[in-house]
Structure formats: structure tokens, C-alpha cells
Amino acid sequence: MNHREDHTGPMRVLVTGGSGLVGRAIQHVVKEEGGAKEGEEWIFLSSKDANLMNTEETRAVFRKHQPTHVIHLAAMVGGLFKNMKLNLDFWIWSQKRNNVYINDNVLQAAHEVGVVKVVSCLSTCIFPDKTTYPIDETMIHNGPPHESNFGYSYAKRMIDVQNRGYFQQYGRCYTAVIPTNVFGPHDNFSIEDGHVLPGLIHKAYLAQSELNPHTQVIWGSGTPRRQFIYSLDLARLFLWVLRDYPEVDPIILSVGEEDEVSIKEAADAVVQALGFKGDVVYDTSKADGQFKKTASNAKLRRYLPDFTFTPFKQALKETCDWFVANYDSARK
Numbered sequence: 001m002n003h004r005e006d007h008t009g010p011m012r013v014l015v016t017g018g019s020g021l022v023g024r025a026i027q028h029v030v031k032e033e034g035g036a037k038e039g040e041e042w043i044f045l046s047s048k049d050a051n052l053m054n055t056e057e058t059r060a061v062f063r064k065h066q067p068t069h070v071i072h073l074a075a076m077v078g079g080l081f082k083n084m085k086l087n088l089d090f091w092i093w094s095q096k097r098n099n100v101y102i103n104d105n106v107l108q109a110a111h112e113v114g115v116v117k118v119v120s121c122l123s124t125c126i127f128p129d130k131t132t133y134p135i136d137e138t139m140i141h142n143g144p145p146h147e148s149n150f151g152y153s154y155a156k157r158m159i160d161v162q163n164r165g166y167f168q169q170y171g172r173c174y175t176a177v178i179p180t181n182v183f184g185p186h187d188n189f190s191i192e193d194g195h196v197l198p199g200l201i202h203k204a205y206l207a208q209s210e211l212n213p214h215t216q217v218i219w220g221s222g223t224p225r226r227q228f229i230y231s232l233d234l235a236r237l238f239l240w241v242l243r244d245y246p247e248v249d250p251i252i253l254s255v256g257e258e259d260e261v262s263i264k265e266a267a268d269a270v271v272q273a274l275g276f277k278g279d280v281v282y283d284t285s286k287a288d289g290q291f292k293k294t295a296s297n298a299k300l301r302r303y304l305p306d307f308t309f310t311p312f313k314q315a316l317k318e319t320c321d322w323f324v325a326n327y328d329s330a331r332k
């Protein structure tokens with residue numbers, strides 16, 4: 001499904017989830033790297049501006065800003081262990097943040113105020129658990145997701161369903177990107193609830209501090225494999241999708257298959273980046289999650305053959321340096 005938007009004139013871009021890991025990276029690219037074009041207006045929302053679970057608050061914030069374009073990042077997000085505990089909340093329930101309400105409110109409010117393009121954010125962890133590799137964009141709905149995060153996965157998959165519906169019935173170019181594991185400054189470094197890489201960084205940091213024994217315990221066997229994307233690379237790609245990607249069908253934003261690393265290799269890289277000198281042990285009584293979800297970036301490469309990703313070790317070093325420098329204020 002291809003669509004060329006007919007918007008002329010400068011964009012007014014509303015970014016939901018603008019205070020999170022990916023939102024802060026987009027802010028950086030827009031404000032510090034000259035990512036915004038002349039005349040454009042960029043508005044970054046946090047949950048303090050509107051609770052997007054609430055339909056009226058969502059409508060009000062869209063009416064107030066009258067965006068022409070939207071990057072939709074806001075979501076209840078978490079790592080393996082938080083997902084395993086709260087599958088229902090990740091789908092739809094309770095007074096907490098949850099994803100189906102947020103997505104439905106944002107897409108409908110965007111449609112109501114005439115937003116010409118929305119780029120929402122899916123994730124490679126929503127793909128079927130039993131699949132062939134590499135995973136590509138056509139496989140999203142091919143089978144059940146991994147049982148550890150079925151709530152999050154089905155909620156995200158429904159964004160793709162809605163995007164197709166808004167295109168079919170209203171000709172809207174509402175699309176989605178599918179990043180692999182994201183990391184970078186402003187991540188959630190919670191050991192319990194965060195993603196694997198920020199959790200590893202936080203643990204290594206604590207293990208080398210004088211207050212703790214000099215052993216870092218890593219949850220799981222260390223054998224699962226992941227592709228990691230630096231938040232700033234993802235932000236640069238988001239801007240390209242917003243401006244130039246013409247399809248309603250989603251696109252995987254990932255480093256190549258050859259850049260996949262095991263959790264053990266990632267942990268070793270963290271140890272190196274932080275200069276950690278102690279022992280590293282693996283607690284195999286903890287869950288590993290999905291063994292791998294190797295994604296193909298062939299579609300991205302067809303559009304952008306020359307895009308250069310920041311080397312993993314460099315990006316990790318920058319992230320560790322940021323965490324150490326901002327330890328007191330970092331989310332953890």
C-alpha cells in the first residue's frame with residue numbers, strides 16, 4: 001500500500017511519548033543536529049501534557065496543537081520481567097497506562113484533526129514466536145507472539161490493523177516502524193522493569209561501586225541473541241520515515257542480521273565500556289525470553305542503502321558515559 005501525502009508547507013509535528021528514550025533522541029536530532037527544516041514546529045508531549053489513555057484529554061491536546069504530522073511513541077513499555085508480570089496491563093485494563101487505549105485515542109484524534117501522516121512504533125518482539133528467520137515485515141500476523149509478552153504484542157499488532165483501516169476507509173497515510181531493541185541516553189535503567197541492555201549497564205555500575213560485592217549477576221543464560229539499535233540512529237531514521245517513506249505497510253528499522261549479538265556478548269561489551277573489573281555470573285534460574293528474533297533490514301536497505309549505523313561499542317560507550325554522568329537523575 002503506497003501513499004504520497006499531499007501536504008504542502010511546513011509541518012507541525014506532534015511527538016507523543018516525547019519525554020522517553022526514543023522521544024528524547026528525536027528531540028536531540030531535531031534540536032541539536034539540525035533535523036528540523038525551516039518553518040517547522042515540533043511539539044514533544046509527556047504524560048504531564050495529556051494522559052493519552054483518556055479520550056477527551058487526547059482530543060484536547062490534538063485540538064490545541066493542530067498537528068499536520070504525528071510521531072506516536074507513547075506506550076507502556078518494559079523489559080521481559082515486567083511483561084511477564086503484567087500482560088493484561090500491557091494490553092488493556094486497570095487505571096494504569098496501557099496500550100490499546102493509548103493507540104486508539106491517538107490514531108482517532110489524529111484522524112479527527114486531519115493529520116496527514118502518523119508514524120507509530122511497533123517492535124520486533126511482537127512477531128510470531130514460531131517463525132522462520134530472518135523475520136520480515138510481512139510476518140507480523142502469522143502466528144501467536146511469545147507468551148512472555150502477548151499483551152504488548154497484540155496491542156501493537158492492532159496498530160497495523162488500524163493503519164490499514166484508516167487508509168482503506170479514509171486514504172490516510174498512517175504507518176508504523178518496527179525497531180529492534182533500542183538503547184541510549186534517557187533509557188529506563190531499572191533492573192527489575194527495564195530492557196536488557198540498560199539493566200546490564202545499571203548492574204555493572206552497581207557491582208563496581210564500593211557498596212556492593214564485586215560480582216555482577218546476569219539474569220538468564222546469556223545465550224539469547226538480539227539486534228540493538230542506538231536511539232539516535234533510530235531517531236534519524238524516524239525523521240526519514242516521517243518525511244519520505246511512502247508506504248502504509250510497516251518497515252523494520254534495524255542493524256543487519258550479521259550485527260546480532262548474544263546477551264553474553266552484550267554483557268562483555270558493557271563490562272568493557274564501564275571498565276568493570278569484577279566477576280560476571282549467570283543466574284540460569286531466571287527466564288531467557290525468546291531465544292532470538294533476528295530481523296531483516298532488507299526493506300530499509302532498499303530505500304536507504306547508504307545509511308550508516310553507529311558502531312555498537314561506540315554507542316554503548318556513549319550510553320554508559322551518559323548513565324554515569326547522570327546517575328542521580330536517570331530513570332532507574
Ligand SMILES: NC(=O)c1ccc[n+]([C@@H]2O[C@H](COP(=O)([O-])OP(=O)(O)OC[C@H]3O[C@@H](n4cnc5c(N)ncnc54)[C@H](OP(=O)(O)O)[C@@H]3O)[C@@H](O)[C@H]2O)c1
Nearest residue numbers: 017019020021022046047051052073074075097121123182
Ligand atoms: N525501548 C525499546 O527497546 C523499544 C523497542 C521497540 C519499540 N519500542 C517502542 O518505542 C516507543 C518509545 O519507547 P521508549 O523506550 O522511548 O519508552 P519510554 O522511555 O518508556 O517512554 C514512554 C513514553 O510514553 C509516555 N507515556 C506513557 N504512558 C502515557 C500516557 N498514558 N499518556 C501519555 N504519555 C504516556 C511517557 O511519558 P512520561 O515520560 O511522562 O512518563 C514517555 O514519554 C514505544 O512505543 C515502544 O513500544 C521501544
